[in-house]
Amino acid sequence: MDKHNVKGFLEFVYDFYRSMKAHEITLVYEGEITHQITKAFTSLTESNMAKQEESNTVQKKVFHVMVECLQNISKHADTFGSDDYLFAGRGIFMVSKGSEDYHVTTGNVIENRKIEELTDMLEEINSLDKEGLKQLYKRQMREGRLSDKGGAGLGFIDIARKTGNKLEYHFLPIDETSSFFLLSSSISRTL
Amino acid sequence: MEVIKIKGTDDTPSVVLDKDNEIFEISGRSLPEDVTTFYEPILNWLDEYAENPNSKTVFSFKLVYFNTASSKLLLDILMKLEEMYENGNDILIKWYYPEDDEDMEEAGEEYSDIVDVPFEQVSYVL
Numbered sequence: 348m349d350k351h352n353v354k355g356f357l358e359f360v361y362d363f364y365r366s367m368k369a370h371e372i373t374l375v376y377e378g379e380i381t382h383q384i385t386k387a388f389t390s391l392t393e394s395n396m397a398k399q400e401e402s403n404t405v406q407k408k409v410f411h412v413m414v415e416c417l418q419n420i421s422k423h424a425d426t427f428g429s430d431d432y433l434f435a436g437r438g439i440f441m442v443s444k445g446s447e448d449y450h451v452t453t454g455n456v457i458e459n460r461k462i463e464e465l466t467d468m469l470e471e472i473n474s475l476d477k478e479g480l481k482q483l484y485k486r487q488m489r490e491g492r493l494s495d496k497g498g499a500g501l502g503f504i505d506i507a508r509k510t511g512n513k514l515e516y517h518f519l520p521i522d523e524t525s526s527f528f529l530l531s532s533s534i535s536r537t538l
Numbered sequence: 539m540e541v542i543k544i545k546g547t548d549d550t551p552s553v554v555l556d557k558d559n560e561i562f563e564i565s566g567r568s569l570p571e572d573v574t575t576f577y578e579p580i581l582n583w584l585d586e587y588a589e590n591p592n593s594k595t596v597f598s599f600k601l602v603y604f605n606t607a608s609s610k611l612l613l614d615i616l617m618k619l620e621e622m623y624e625n626g627n628d629i630l631i632k633w634y635y636p637e638d639d640e641d642m643e644e645a646g647e648e649y650s651d652i653v654d655v656p657f658e659q660v661s662y663v664l
Contacts, residue, residue: 382571386549403638407603411641414569414605485648488613501606509641 374442380421381436389413392442404538409442409449411509412532415502416440416453422494424455425525444536452531459526462518472503473513480508510534539590542583550576551601555583560592564615565600565634568608577611584618591627595619600634601642602664609645613652620653630656637661 367375373395374388389410396406420438438455457465475483484504491500507514512533519527539557546552546566554563570576597619604612616631623629631653633646643659650657 382549385569390548404640407639407641410603411605418605418607481644481648485652488610489652491610501609505606 370443371445372441372443375439376441377437377439379437380417380424380440382421385414385417385421388417388440388442401536402538405449405534405536408509408534408538409451412451412506412534413442415506416451416530416532419502419530420453420455423457425458425461426456447537448533448535450531450533452529454527454529456521456525457518457528459524462526462528465528466518469503469514469516472507475507477508477511480504484508506532539587540583542579551604553580555580555587557587557592560594560596562595562597563600564598564612567602568604568612570608573607573611577608577614581611581614581618584615588618588622588625591622594628594630595622596630596632598632598634599646600662602636602639604645613649616649616653616655620655623655630658632658632660634660634662636664638664 366372374392376384376388378384392413393406393410396409401409417440420440421436424436424438426435438453441450441452443450443452472480472483484501487500487504494500503514510532512535515531515533517529519529521527541558542553542555544550544553549567549569549571551564551566551568554561556562564580597615599612601612619629619631631650633649635642635646643661646657646659650659
């Protein structure tokens with residue numbers, strides 16, 4: 348980097364810092380989601396919440412949602428721009444805190460051919476009330492099989508149940524074969 | 539029969555399966571990196587135990603957290619106990635939950651709806 352670029356870069360870092368502050372982002376990460384990362388992020392967030400004296404219920408719910416979101420990326424994120432398996436299981440993970448809610452947001456590459464099935468699943472979950480979600484969870488636990496990646500197909504249902512909110516999601520096109528899948532879950536701080 | 543004794547960590551539960559001392563307990567947190575590998579020895583142990591069980595089996599779950607992948611394996615354990623019950627064995631499940639943890643209490647209710655086996659909910663103070 349020449350001197351001009353260094354300055355531009357450092358200004359970018361400052362802008363980045365200010366955007367994080369403006370959106371009250373307490374944690375942001377891009378990369379591979381491993382079990383170690385999951386453990387580190389959950390324990391970091393737990394200790395932050397404990398310091399801020401969030402209620403046990405809120406802490407537990409945020410913990411639940413974080414674990415399921417992180418595992419979704421590690422098990423389901425597809426590759427982009429490379430067939431190398433090393434590029435799978437990556438994504439962006441973000442925790443932000445507003446005055447009334449925590450937001451856990453994830454983003455990862457997904458193959459376009461999987462969008463329809465995923466949308467159907469998310470829409471079904473969003474169409475159900477508390478009791479409906481409970482029945483779906485029970486049915487999926489009884490009938491579903493653990494995938495070779497160790498997923499039980501229960502993560503989204505669990506997030507909807509624990510937060511009591513609809514799953515907010517969005518797909519942004521990358522190219523003919525892949526898109527970027529964004530999912531944001533809110534956990535009320537006044538539970 | 540062999541005793542299973544696994545010390546809990548921040549992502550795996552404590553497990554004690556001890557036929558002679560009549561202790562059957564899973565407690566703590568469950569979000570292992572590989573749920574199948576973690577729970578396989580437990581399920582295998584139960585298969586062997588089912589061949590010649592004690593006259594009464596009280597199986598305790600005292601979990602503070604489990605992820606969805608674990609929930610499926612916990613059901614597998616409960617279904618093995620249900621099968622033993624259907625075969626005429628005296629089985630009791632004790633589901634412990636922290637008294638302020640509605641989600642854990644509800645999880646117990648759901649399991650008791652799914653499996654047909656005597657099921658007791660027990661609240662405790664953390």
